[in-house]
Amino acid sequence: MRNIKILEVRSEIGAGTRGASLGVDAIKIAALDFMSNLFVNFPSEVVETENRLLYEPVASPYAKRIQGIHTMYERVSTAVADTVRSGIFPLVLAGDHSTAGATIAGLKMAKPKRRLGVVWIDAHADMHSPYTTPSGNMHGMPLSISIADDNVENRIHNPDAQTTELWRKLKNMGKIEPKVLPEDIVFIALRDYEKEEEALIKKHNIKVIPVAEVRRKGVESIVRQTFLHLSNCDDIYVSFDVDSLDSSISRGTGTPVSNGLKEREAEDLVASFMQHHKICCFEIAEVNPTLDKENLMAEIAFNILQRSVNLLMLN
Numbered sequence: 001m002r003n004i005k006i007l008e009v010r011s012e013i014g015a016g017t018r019g020a021s022l023g024v025d026a027i028k029i030a031a032l033d034f035m036s037n038l039f040v041n042f043p044s045e046v047v048e049t050e051n052r053l054l055y056e057p058v059a060s061p062y063a064k065r066i067q068g069i070h071t072m073y074e075r076v077s078t079a080v081a082d083t084v085r086s087g088i089f090p091l092v093l094a095g096d097h098s099t100a101g102a103t104i105a106g107l108k109m110a111k112p113k114r115r116l117g118v119v120w121i122d123a124h125a126d127m128h129s130p131y132t133t134p135s136g137n138m139h140g141m142p143l144s145i146s147i148a149d150d151n152v153e154n155r156i157h158n159p160d161a162q163t164t165e166l167w168r169k170l171k172n173m174g175k176i177e178p179k180v181l182p183e184d185i186v187f188i189a190l191r192d193y194e195k196e197e198e199a200l201i202k203k204h205n206i207k208v209i210p211v212a213e214v215r216r217k218g219v220e221s222i223v224r225q226t227f228l229h230l231s232n233c234d235d236i237y238v239s240f241d242v243d244s245l246d247s248s249i250s251r252g253t254g255t256p257v258s259n260g261l262k263e264r265e266a267e268d269l270v271a272s273f274m275q276h277h278k279i280c281c282f283e284i285a286e287v288n289p290t291l292d293k294e295n296l297m298a299e300i301a302f303n304i305l306q307r308s309v310n311l312l313m314l315n
Helices: 020-033 051-055 068-085 097-110 142-147 159-172 196-206 210-218 219-231 263-274 297-312
Strands: 004-009 045-049 089-094 116-121 185-188 207-209 235-243 279-285
Touching: 004 068, 004 297, 020 089, 020 279, 020 297, 045 068, 051 207, 068 089, 068 097, 068 159, 068 279, 089 097, 089 297, 097 116, 097 142, 097 235, 097 279, 116 142, 116 263, 142 219, 185 219, 207 219, 210 219, 210 263, 219 263, 235 263, 263 279, 279 297
Parallel strands: 004 045, 004 089, 089 279, 116 185, 116 235, 185 207, 235 279
Antiparallel strands: none
């Protein structure tokens, strides 16, 4: 049985659409509607945000609000590292996906000698850098921060000195760089990415499991295949972006994409991962109730969360 702590990260300064900061509370509302005690049964820590920056002009166009993101990385990585060092399993509920790089940093800071694998269940690769980004939104960058690859071979921008310096600090958070080896990443449900990201995936030969393969082989087989691929890793972190779900059900997120996972597939997938002793952290990100009808996205996210917690309690 695992001791669990919920980390609430209501940051949305890395997203291009407003509202992801409300995702955590939307999931809590779903818990109430389902008459669940989940949020009563476990201790919770609220990580302070920098969302006030949303009211200020953007200074760095190729890494928007990077100063605030750097502050969030310091706070989130510290909260995650402290939790892990206390022997507690961090369950991270995040607004936008940009802070996932900080979760990874915290996991590494707590156990620097251990090899960390990443299961990235997401429609997007999130492997841009200030040199390649089409939008400047930093929720598209956490994995390039984690593998410390700027992808300068495919650069299209020349960021200013301050952006470059803050970017260097993000990659070197906890004085560990890189945090994750590219071969220790598995993408599941990836289907919307730019040619610059594709170049990185090909360069590092990163494993990608498309939705069609999940359907063809079945969830159990995919999970087995993933653990086999990550067999050299000591710990494995699972990050679940709700836009991995099909756009027919994932309206309540900033960047929905068609041909995604069905609700049951996502739930079964995460549940199968959670039964494994190597899983060291689970994160859900990008629920945005302002874009939703009847809190559907948060309810789906909550179901995944509840089932995961039930399994972690048995482990």
